[in-house]
Amino acid sequence: MNLFLVILNALVPHFRVRGHTLWLSQGHPFSRIEIDLRQVAAHKLPDLFTLRLRLLRGQWATYSLTGFRSAEIAALQEVLTRWERQNHLPSATET
Numbered sequence: 001m002n003l004f005l006v007i008l009n010a011l012v013p014h015f016r017v018r019g020h021t022l023w024l025s026q027g028h029p030f031s032r033i034e035i036d037l038r039q040v041a042a043h044k045l046p047d048l049f050t051l052r053l054r055l056l057r058g059q060w061a062t063y064s065l066t067g068f069r070s071a072e073i074a075a076l077q078e079v080l081t082r083w084e085r086q087n088h089l090p091s092a093t094e095t
Contacts, residue, residue, distance in 0.1 A: 037083040
């Protein structure tokens with residue numbers, strides 16, 4: 001990895017949440033994947049560099065967390081846990 005990417009990885013956040021959308025970087029902070037947090041059914045971190053995410057009515061998808069700082073991983077896990085719980089609450093129309 002060149003010096004520019006090392007500095008970029010150290011300074012630029014690897015994920016961003018805006019409203020109900022999560023932008024997740026894999027490998028390079030400027031290449032982002034968009035995930036609708038209202039569809040998060042479950043998540044798990046089998047190791048420090050892998051995120052497994054399942055959307056409602058979907059299959060498990062694997063994302064790389066290479067380059068993420070430990071504080072970012074903890075914050076990402078907190079966001080996903082909060083949305084996961086919210087998505088499993090019964091809606092007002094079901095009661």
